[in-house]
Structure formats: structure tokens, C-alpha cells
Amino acid sequence: MGFPHASHAKETPVLSQYFGDPAARTVAGWKQRGGYVALEKALGLTPAEIVNVVKDSGLRGRGGAGFPTGLKWSFMKPGDGKPHYLCVNADESEPGTFKDREIMRWTPHALIEGSAIASYAIGAETCYIYIRGEFTEPLAVMNAAVKEAYAAGIVGPNAMGTGKRIDVHVHKGAGAYICGEETALMNSLEGKRGNPRIKPPFPAVAGVFGMPTTINNVETLVAVPHVLNRGAAWYKGMSHSNPKSTGTKLFSVCGNVAKPGNYEIEMGFPFKDFLYDLCGGPTPGRRFKAVVPGGSSVPIQTMEEAEATLMDYEGFVAQGSMLGSGGVIVFDDAQCIVKHIARFARFYAHESCAQCTQCREGTAWCTRILERIERGHGTMEDLDTLLDLSEQMTAKTICVLSDSCAAPIVSGIHKFRSEFEAHITGKRCPMGATAAA
Amino acid sequence: MKVHEVGGGRPGGDTSHAEHESGTYKPVFVGSAKQELDELLTRYPSKMAALLPALWIVQHERGWVSDDAMAEVAQLLELTPAYVKGVVTFYTMYHQHPVGKYFIQVCTTSPCGACGAERVVDALLKHTRCGELGATSADGRYTVIEVECLGACGFATPVMVNEEFIESVTPERVPQILSQYL
Amino acid sequence: MADAQQVSLTIEGRTVSVPAGTSILEAAKVAGVLIPHYCYHPGLPVAGVCRMCLVEVEKAPKLAPACATAAAEGQVVHLYSDPALDARKAVLEFLLLNHPLDCPICDQAGECELQDYVYREGRAQGRSHEPKRFNPAEDFGGDVLYVTNRCILCTRCVRFMQDVANDPVLNVSERGDRAVIGKFEGKDLTHPWAANVIDLCPVGALVSKDFLNKSRAWELDRTPSVCPNCTQGCNTILETRDNVVVRMRPRTNTDVNHYYLCDEGRMDYRWMNRTDRIEAPLVRHGDRLVVSGWDDALRAAALHLNGKRAFVLASPMLSNESLWMLSRLAKRSGGGGGFRVRLGTEAPLAGVPDLVRRAERAANVRAAELFGFARSDTPLAGMKDGDVLIVADHEMAAADASAIAKASAVIVIGTTMPELVTNAIIALPSTNVAEEDGTFTNLRGRVQQYRQARSAPGMSRPVWWSVGDLLTFLGERAGYYLASEAFAALAAQHPEFAGMTYDSLGLKGQALAGAVAGVAGGASA
């Protein structure tokens, strides 16, 4: 549902059905709403059977990379004699993205259920839910729910009375966007600086504590009980454009839009309809100017591109961007694109873990150049320099934070070059006071 | 508004020097805090993994993480103080200096910026009399800092006052919000 | 078909075969290609952070970090393709962004990998117009000064302290471009091997306080040597400026010291420059020692020794050649010899097997024992009344005074006049480790060469030379002109050294036949 707004008729509320319903937060409430049936069913299947259903469903990771979930699980080899771990990525820090927060706030047991199923499917007895430290309310809700789930015997040494051990622990982050990167999260969980690791080895071989590990995003995991309950075919049926993108997806919408919030739609939904109908279009008197559709790390879209997009992994790529984390950031005609691109760059400069030269120095340098342009002190050469630096920050580093800084810069300069040039030739921000919103 | 360094400063300023608690240091991990840590240690296959949670306990008990506390945590988890400090300085939420009674974090990342976050910051600085970002008000009550995306962009502008998460803050709401934190 | 354990790949047109699991960077070394790198160091865990070693691997989707990418069968690697060159040029520009470029006052200048690669592959002109960040320098304790602004955050120093020294006193603090290397107040770099971070630092960010502003790198002469300061036998480079030893640094030998030196050994070089030296042969005339020529002095010594037992107090810091020659002198007269070794605390380097600063603070204890010198706290106890005592650069202790009196005569062969010896009849000037060619045998029986680094003062000669001539005067032909000749003669007489020559020793040494196989003694290549 379009939380905090009422559900729109064109939405398909599966994961978001109980957003805003505090009664769904308890074990009893969750069971009344059909909860923990899937877990019970899963524990009666073999891990391989679960992996196959998830594979068949076409479910792909909702954390940003869109990796097929069943395939990821199949890399784990139950019975190899090593402890396995599940890490739940609830670090949600990508600007524009706030869906996992609502999932945890309203349906904590959905996450526990999905995590328990995944743990069993990958042969893990321990699951860590890594929640960013700023999420005080989701943390409190999740902690209470985990406690209740232990008390009810749903998880613990004898999960659902099956004799299987599934421990679930909530781990609180401490302020670092980079800890959303999967290997940085593992380092952080181990009590280290949140530095991404060089791959290989991949987490399925040597993840957290050096052991085989699977990491999934919150939204990915909460989809799993539904897949088990209603079948792979049902899930796969929710696909309206490319068959490789299936199911429902939560999109967080923010920025200059009439009804910001979380909307759940089926893959392939027309983005134009989404923006103007579900989200209520621009605020009164304004027009949309640009959209960053998948969190701040993806290329910016012009409205032409956005309005031609069908919302799935391939659809966003076809229109010059990416689905990413599903965080839709909308800018209207009162906004200065240069200012926002500079602000994105500042975000990455702040969050760079500092390991890689290109990222540590490049993110800060780009920020300084962009902010200088925004203040009216830029030159045309600065634009060339920015494009060159972006090129050198792309595909050269340990993780893609560096690339993420570059993507909005490159797309911004290519798609909104006139705005950059206006700052340079006019020696000031042409939007003046209005740009402050 | 003050243009600060890329990446932003930390509240209280310079972090390169040791900060000690005044008087003789009293260990944090006694009584229930120690029990809490002992319970935490059962959750992980290594002691080191309890570092972030242990630092949270320190901050909860003392309001900030002093050098003395880092040394105490290091000893308990069989780490070196230098290691612990390297970790503490990585994460933005651990205070390495005392902060105001109410620590106020305002998101100013683009999505919130597009919805007027800067004016919320201005209003907070004005009404708390902090004057500038990172500074603590003369009465010791408030410290205001800008932070990056709080993961609530649809509820611009989110503001955190200590552990409280307040959504959809506008400059107009600021005085009324502050009146609850005196 | 390639061996299952070997993979072959082509790097810059050269095909090499390396064991599976070797990194492209190491494989390139085998091919004779140096891939520029900063964070990689063979003694440290791979970090893969500086991104300087990016190379193009055909058919790979993006450039690969050569230090962190395993060589694979059939790989074709390009170091000088445009994408690889551009990537390095960019890394260098990024590294210089906040770098002070204070080469004129930086001790690293001339041996700085940043300077070298920027000169080779960097842009002629940086493009940044932004102000540089500035951080003050910080004393890290021990011998180490951290010049923050020059740091490229390669983390070698942090990894050394953490993974090799097992004493993580350094950290990376903060993140983004605010990141610096940090330590905890009150916890200094006092680990006994900490100064190695200075050598490991590829730039001038960690500099030696001892060496600060002493010399420009290009003014130094460098000579391969061996640390004389304990029985470990770490391989060194002696650096001299204007004939003065100004620095001792590790020389890589993975059979002995890997890439490292202990702090105490490294710092203990000043005595090599002592100026209170015996500079000419001296012969006693009445109550005075008078300068004489070598022949006169040797003839006088021979006269005193003829028909007498010689007891040799030999320093365990002397070379194999010298100890052997001295042992001949003792043996031919039916005499004996002994030595005392100064003891200190042991200090292992945790991450390297069998690398320890040894308690015995002299290099050649093993050879001294091998050649029949008895190790004792009272080495003169073995001397008989009426023996001629030869003090060969051996330090004297107060307890020795009474024993000296029993000698019929005292002959000194040494660098300086030993304390407590007041009645020497003859003193022959000798060279120290920096002033001669020679070999030591370490505690694991590894024989290693060192070379002359500074000129010998006055008329001084290596001990083996003067003693060889003395033997000749006594009728036992032992005149050698070169240390290598003396060593060859030694090797011919002692089966443990059988087959060894200076050529076969090379610069890495060889283990004695039947030496206890320890890592430091090592099997030599």
C-alpha cells in the first residue's frame, strides 16, 4: 500500500498489506493474518526443495543488484561441516529508499519468518539482522518481535518444535552507509570498520566469520513466505514486461511529489502511470523535471525517459537508468539539478570507507568541483574534468560506491548539461532563491 | 549556513586528541551493563563481534565514548585501544566528545533537501540557540548536526532527537517540537 | 599440457608459468615485469586498496588489481594498454590531490615510490584547483614520525603492526578523505620491531627520527651487509654518506629476516663510525706504545709468541675468516681461546617464523664455538699462567682484570684499545664490520657475506689479514690478499663449509653442511 497513504487500486499489496496495522506486530496478530504457515511448511521440506521453489519464482534480490535469490541460495552447500550464516541486510541507507524501514516497523514477523525459512534453506543455524543504528523504531519493533518469537518457540534451539536450531539476532549498526554493501556489513558485524572486502572469495565461500554466508535484503526475504504459500507460478505471474522480472516490488517515492510514500506494484508497471496516478503527480503548480528512480546511485532520468519506462530491472536499464533499490527521487522544476548532483556527491564523499584511492579522493574532489560550479565559480573545463574523473571512478574500485558517486554526475552532465553551463556562464545559480525550495 | 568540509565535521570538533572523562574513570561494565555484555558475547563466535554493541552500551550509559571507555572495551574484548578507536571513528553515531542533553540530527541529503531540509536546520539552530552545526548550546541542552539520509525520505524532513525519530518536520513545527525537550 | 599445479599466462608479451594461486603481480615479477603498486607488499596480507596495480586482462570486463587477482591459465595481461595507463595516471593524480609535494624537504625523496611513478607515468600537471587538506605531523613514538599529509593510506604500516607484529597499535581513523593513520594516545610504536613501518611506507609519511634531515637519498652509498648485533644474522644494507654509516636498513632474505630488522639492531650502528680508533700498529717501548710499521709490529709479535702458548680472547662479532685465523694461532701453540657474549632480552617478530632478536647480542657466536672458542662469562678462566693473551676486539669486564695479570704478555688486535688493558706490548689496528669484506655464521648455521661499506681508518686491516701474516712470520704460511681467499682456505679445511665460496654464498648465504635445519638457517637456493 502507498503508506502512509491508503492503498491505490492499481497497487498489489502483498508485502505492504499490513502497513499501518499495529496488530500485525505480535505473534498472535501475525498468525491471524496467515503468518508462520509458510515457515511450518518450509521446515517440512528439504532445503533443496525450498531453493527450487524460490528459483522457479524468479525472485531477485531487492537490495539493489537484482541477483536471483534461489541461485544465490544454491551456492550454499548444506552439510559441508561448517557453520553457515544468514545476514539480513537492513542497513537501508541509500538516499531515496525507505521500504525496509516500513516492513520492519509494521510486519516484523514477516521478516523473522522469511529469515527463518532462508536460514533453513541454506543450512544456517544463525541469522543476524543488521539494522542501521538510526532506525530506532524498527530496532525496537524487531527486538520485541524476536523476543516474542523466541518465547513462542518459533525460533531458537527447537524452531517450531522441529528440533531444528534457528537463532535470530538483531545487530545494531552505528552510522555508515557503506555497511549496506554486503561484505562491509560482514566486517561491521565482526566488529571491524565497515570496509568492503575484495571478492573473491565470495560470501558463499567465506562470508561472515570466514564461514559460508548468504546475505539478503529485507524485502527479498519477506517475499519468500508468500512464494512458498502461493507457489512459484503465482509469483512469476506478476510480471508485465520482462519475464526475468517477477513478483511485486515496493517503490519508495520521495522528493517533489504530491504523495510520497511506499507503493507496491507488479513488475512491469508503467512508470508514467505510477508517478502521475499512484503518487499524485507533482505538487500543485509544479512540473516534474527529473527522476532518480533507484536510489541515489543510479543515473538520473529525464521525464521523457521516465515516462517511457516500464518498471522492472530491464525496463529502467532500457531508459538510461537502473531499478536499484527502488527509491524513486523526484525533482520538480523548482529544483536545481547541479545543486542536487553536488549534494549526492557530498553524500558519497562522506560515506566512502576510504580504502580505494579513486573513491576516497575522487568523491571529495568531485564534490568540491560541483559545489564550486554551483556557487558560480565553475569553468567549462570542470565539466570535462568531472566526466574524466567519473570515468576513472567507475569499475576500478573494491565496491561500487565509487561508481555510484560517478553515475549521477555523468548522467547529470549529459542529460542536464545546459543547467551546468548556465551556472558557469552566468556565474551564479540561475534558479536563485527558488532552488532552495 | 556554514560551509563545512566535505564529509562534515563531528560534533565537538577535533577528534585527533584524546578525550578523557573528568575525575577518575569509573568502569562502564559492572553490574547490569556487564551482564548485558556477557549475554551479547554468547551471540557471536568471536569476542570482537561484540564491539559495536559494547560501544552502544557505553554510549547509552555515559552519553559518549571517551578514550577511557575505549580502553575499557578493548580490554574486555581482547583488542587494543588503537583498534577500538579505528572502529569508533569509522561510525558516525558514536560521540567522541560530550554532546548536548538533546542530540538533534537532521537529514539534509538531496531528497530531504528538495523538500526544504535546510530551512529546518536553520530553524533548529535558531530556536536551540546553538548558532552553528556541531556546537552545543550555551545551556548544554542541544547539539544540532546535519546527517546523511535517515532512511525516511518520504517523510521529509526527518529529525532525530536522541532516540526519538520525528517525521515530516517543517520549520513551523520546530518550536513546538523543541518544547518537548527541555 | 600444463602441469595441474602450474598455470601459464602472458604478461606484456612474455609467457611465464607460475604455481596456481600466484597473483598476477608476482607472476609479472617472474616475467621480469614490474607492475606499479603501493599497498601490496609480499610480507603483508593483500589489501587491494591503492588500485595502482590495475592491469588489463584480455576478455575480462574491467581492469583487474594485479595484486589481488590470481594468475589463470591462458590469461593475456597488458600493463601498458591505454586503459591501464589511464587508470594509473588517474590514481597518481588522486594521490597527489592532497599531497604537499614537499619533496625538497622530504627524507623519502629519491627513494619514493610516489615520486618515481609520477615521474614515469603521471600527468605533467594536476587539474585540481581546490585547496589541499592539511594535518599536522605526529610523533608515533619509537623512531617513527608520521607526516600525515604525505600519507597515501596504503595501510602497509597498519597491516604490519596488526598481522606481522601482532600488536595493532596503528589504525585507520575516520573515513573518506578525512582518513588518516592513527594511534591511541599514550600507546606508542614501542614494539621491538616497529621501525619496520618506516621501510614499508612507500612514501615519506613514516620517517625515521634518527635519520631525519641527515642526508638526501641520492647522496648515500649502499652496501650489502649483515647485522652484527645478534645471532639472528638479519641481512642489511649499510648506507654511508661521506664514508660515515648513517643508516642500516633491512635487505630482503626470506630465509632469515624476510623484509625486516629489529629496532635495536637497526639503531646500533653508530659504533661503526667511532673515531677513537687504533689507527696504526703500536709497539711498546718502555712505558709507551709507539707507532710502527706493520712488518715491525708483526715481527715483534711473532717474537713474543714464539714457543709460548697463545690464549685468544676473540670477539663473537668477528668474521668467520678472522675467527678461523685466530683459532689457528691458538691451536698451533697448544693454547686456547674463549669469548663472552653480551646478553639482552629476546624479541620475536610474531608473524615470521624463527625471526627473533636473539638474546646473544653478537653475530658470530656460532662460528666462535665452531672454531673452538669456549663461551663463558669468565672466558679468561681457561688461560694458563704465562700464556700470551691476545685480545681480539673483545670487550673487557672488571672481572677480567685479575686474569690479565697472569699473562706473560698481552697483544691487542682491535678497533679500539680495550678498557682495563694497560699493559699491551703490541696493538694491531683492525677493521670493523663496515670496513671489511667477510662472513658470519648465524645461529642456524647460515653463512652470509657482508661487504665493505666505508674505508678502513689509517692502517687498519681485517683481523684475518694481520693474523695470517703473523702466522706466516711464525712459519705457517697463511698470507691471503682477499677475504674470499681466506674463506676458500677455511672452507677447504672445515668440512661444514665444504664447497662454499663467496660466489656460491652470493648475497643470501648458504647453510653449513649438517646445520640444524631451522627456518632462519634455511635451505638455500
Ligand SMILES: Cc1cc2nc3c(=O)[nH]c(=O)nc-3n(C[C@H](O)[C@H](O)[C@H](O)COP(=O)(O)O)c2cc1C
Ligand atoms: C554502497 C552499497 C550500499 C548498499 N546498501 C544496501 C542496503 O542498504 N541494503 C541492501 O539490502 N543492500 C544494499 N546493497 C546491496 C548489497 O551489497 C547486496 O547486494 C544485497 O544486500 C544482497 O541482497 P539481495 O540479493 O537480497 O538484494 C548495497 C550495495 C552497495 C555497493
Ligand code: SF4
Ligand atoms: S569504492 Fe569506496 S566505499 Fe567501496 S571499498 Fe573502495 S573506498 Fe570503500
Ligand code: SF4
Ligand atoms: S603512513 Fe605510509 S605505510 Fe602507512 S598508510 Fe600512510 S603511506 Fe602507507
Ligand code: SF4
Ligand atoms: S634481530 Fe638481531 S640480526 Fe636482526 S636486526 Fe635485530 S639485532 Fe640485528
Ligand code: FES
Ligand atoms: S534523504 Fe532525508 S531521509 Fe533520506
Ligand code: FES
Ligand atoms: S597494489 Fe594492488 S591494489 Fe594496491
